[in-house]
Amino acid sequence: MTTPTHRMAGPEDAATVAALGRRSFTExxxxxxxxxxxxxFLANHSEERWRQELADPAFAVRLVEAADExxxxxxxxxxxLPFEPRGPSIELRQFYVLAPWHGSGLARELMTWVIGEAKAxxxxxxxxxxxxxxxxxxxxxxxxxxxYVGDYHFMVGxxxxxxxxxxxxxxxxxxx
Numbered sequence: 001m002t003t004p005t006h007r008m009a010g011p012e013d014a015a016t017v018a019a020l021g022r023r024s025f026t027e028x029x030x031x032x033x034x035x036x037x038x039x040x041f042l043a044n045h046s047e048e049r050w051r052q053e054l055a056d057p058a059f060a061v062r063l064v065e066a067a068d069e070x071x072x073x074x075x076x077x078x079x080x081l082p083f084e085p086r087g088p089s090i091e092l093r094q095f096y097v098l099a100p101w102h103g104s105g106l107a108r109e110l111m112t113w114v115i116g117e118a119k120a121x122x123x124x125x126x127x128x129x130x131x132x133x134x135x136x137x138x139x140x141x142x143x144x145x146x147x148y149v150g151d152y153h154f155m156v157g158x159x160x161x162x163x164x165x166x167x168x169x170x171x172x173x174x175x176x
Contacts, residue, residue: 002066002067003066004064004065004066004071004072004101004106004109005064005065005066006062006063006064006109006110006113007062007063007065008060008061008062008063009054009061009062009063009073010054010055011051011054011055013050013054013061013063014047014048014050014051014054015047015050016063016070017050017054017061017063017070017073018045018046018047018049018050019045019070020070020071020072020073020096020098021045021050021073021094021096022042022045023098024096024097024098025041025042025045025096026038026042027098027099028099028134029131029156032156032161033156033157033159034157034159036157037156037157037158037159038156038157039157040156040157040158041155041156041157053075053077058077058078059075059076059077059078059093060075060076060077060117060121061073061074061075061076062074062110062113062114062117064097064106064109064110066101071097071098071100071101071106072096072097072098072101072106072107072110073094073095073096073110074092074094074095074096074110074111074113074114075092075093075094075095076090076091076092076093076114076117076118076121077090077091077093078090078091079091079127080093081127081129081152081165082152082165083127083149083150083152083165085125085127086124086125086167087124087125088122088123088124088125089123089124089125089126089127090118090121090123090125090126090127091126091127091128092114092118092126092127092128093128095107095110095111095114095128095137097110102136107140111140111144114126115144115168115170115173118170119170119173123170124169124170124171125167125168125169125170126146126167126168126170126173127149127165127166127167127168128141128146128165128166129152129154129163129164129165129166130163130164130166131154131161131162131163132151132161132162132163132164138164141166141168144168144173145168145169145172145173146166146167146168147166147167147168147169148164148165148166149164149165149166149167150164150165151163151164151165152164152165
């Protein structure tokens with residue numbers, strides 16, 4: 001495998017990140033949904049929506065590429081989950097790594113950036129939501145010290161999945 005390179009994504013990367021988001025979500029979860037629900041959800045990964053977020057300084061997206069192909073990204077943004085933050089907070093909105101790169105250490109590298117960026121932005125807590133049946137991701141987040149906060153209904157089209165909302169107090173963040 002080619003050595004991955006990490007960089008901040010900008011508005012010019014909107015098409016690349018949109019395509020990667022659609023591909024990664026479909027690769028991981030596509031088999032769980034009716035085609036119309038999956039299509040409705042994937043519409044959220046439009047190039048225009050990504051262009052807007054990538055131009056907004058409230059968001060930060062770290063893009064990882066190898067051999068001129070986008071293979072992973074992490075997106076931080078303002079809290080949007082239905083919870084009451086305890087103080088200055090940020091949310092890990094998406095954390096996608098294509099399957100061939102699972103177990104390569106790439107996710108660990110991305111999480112190091114996520115935690116560092118969250119701290120640099122002045123957050124005390126980092127929140128995320130994770131599908132209750134995504135055991136691999138739940139184990140990954142637990143290694144970093146994320147704590148269960150409550151449940152959240154994550155909509156994929158008209159299908160409601162149960163996600164766990166999790167919080168990492170950044171004062172206790174560790175290397176996983």
